[in-house]
Amino acid sequence: MVRSSLSSFVVRKPLENEISQMMSNINRVYGGTKANRMKIRLLANEMLRLLKRNLSYKDLTALTGIPESVLCRYVRGNIIPSYEQAVGILSKLALSIDINHLLRELVEHEKSTLIDLSRVLKDPYIIRLLSIILLLELVSTNVTKIIVTAESVLPIGTILGIELGAPVLLVKRRSYPGVQYYSSMVIRSPKEAENLYIDRDLLSRKDNVLILADVVYTGKTLHAVIDILEKARVTIAEIIVILGLGNMWRERLRDYPVKVLTTLPPPVSM
Known part of the structure; x- marks a missing residue:
């Protein structure tokens, strides 16, 4: 080494x-x-x-x-x-490249109890390096759409979209009048819920989809995104998560091909 x-x-x-x-x-x-x-x-x-x-x-x-x-x-x-x-x-x-170690060090360098990947992935050098490595890993996968679950990984998703010739779709947290969506609800707690949306006209049954997610903790959000894509009847080719917190998510997502680049213990406050 x-x-x-x-x-x-x-x-x-x-x-x-x-x-x-x-x-x-x-x-x-x-x-x-x-x-x-x-x-x-x-x-x-x-x-x-x-x-x-x-x-x-x-x-x-x-x-x-x-x-x-x-x-x-x-x-x-x-x-x-x-x-x-x-x-x-x-x-x-x-x-x-030891991506696990690289990302772990970047997260720990922030020294924060709140995981914010927009801070971790702020360096264009790191973004480009990760995008090249992921591109080479995905090179044999026929990806036609990239689903990005959070804005913090949108730069990486955009670069991959350019290289793979695949449109990039950001999962929305808000719906707009006159637009048809596939949607799913995330139950955060007995008193808190959130709806996720993807435009219907941007997905086709012929699509092979890459899901690019920022952080997975309970797995609820990622499972809701998968639920949306299953409603759209697309093929989920790959699921890549930048950071996994703990292991709570594994049971909820055990039936799906989730690849987590690095795993950390969840912050005490979570």
Whole structure:
């Protein structure tokens, strides 16, 4: 394990079969056209520049197997890697980032009893890094719509939407006259309830949907969003949650493919 100069950044050595699978996925999606192949080559340069903020050339060489002198030219933008080399760079680096540790450190750095991901995910560097890693993990998934459950993850959802060519829909907490919605109610307490809405005309039964959520604690909100999408009869391809608090949500969402990037104990006040 290589620890960067920042305490919030840790990388791991991925397994060879993990790398091979991601390389295969990237090739299947991006290997067909010159434009897509160039996109991957440029993305590899961008990934290296992002990581160079926290890792030395020696660290990057250990992760990619590419000499430091060549990596330096990539980072500076003097040259770009070949498509084949770019696929290897992206696969190795994306799988090397310890997202769990990174997010945990960012949350703990805020030193707040209230989890507010709009503060945790305020750095454009972190947003872009997460979006690239998630893109590479989702590259083989045919996502046609991205459902964002909160404004704090809207920047990541928007970048993924651009890269995947998928419209981004924000779950609404308020309805408007003249608009038809799919809706679901979240019972917060015996005296408190909240309605969630998604515009009917923005969903189709042919859609393969990615749900991108900020925080899951009880699982009630995420379950309500899933309920809306089941009413719309779309296919839920992936459910990605940035932060899970405790384990209360697991029972409520056990029947769904929820991937939580990092988990923390719930704050005492919750």
